[in-house]
Amino acid sequence: MKSLQDRLASAGYSSTTVAQQLGTFKAVIDGIVLVLNAFAIIALLAASFGIINTLYMSVQERTREIGLMKAMGMGSGRVFGLFSLEATFIGFLGSALGVLGGMLVGSVVSRILGRTLLSDLSGLQLVAFDARSIASVILLVMVIAFLAGTLPAARAARQDPVESLRYE
Secondary structure, three states, rough: OHHHHHHHHHHHOOOOOOHHHHHOOOOOOHHHHHHHHHHHHHHHHHHEEEEEEEEHHHHHHHHHHHHHHHHHHOOHHHHHHHHHHHHHHHHHHHHHHHHHHHHHHHHHHHHHHHHEEEEOOOOOOOOOHHHHHHHHHHHHHHHHHHHHHHHHHHHHHHHHHHHHHOOO
């Protein structure tokens, strides 16, 4: 193959093999995937700050309720667990809705492009959904949500019942 390319080059032609072209395409696709992963990490960080803010507000608004629960015998560990569970549920709900929305948009875009711009490429699948990857993303978001919820949950668990009941 190399000798053929050398002869073509000496005759003034240029040539590339399919393997070389695939290598170029793979490099471009890897770059795009890297950028998309960076955006995903930024989105996860933003979501974790949103969860922290939501739970801090929840603790603030439910101060009297937390005080009443603790005054009636609920331990700090159970209060912590309650708010941690709330954070995890928020993470599950957000990731499940995000996955469903992404799958819907991806399917629609793939179908539209497959019928218009890329109609000459039969069998081309632009978007592929892997159940294991989807489950991993949902689980990862739930773990991040749990970790983001630990600060507000710890704050709720530390509250003094008497002071909380006086809170307006």
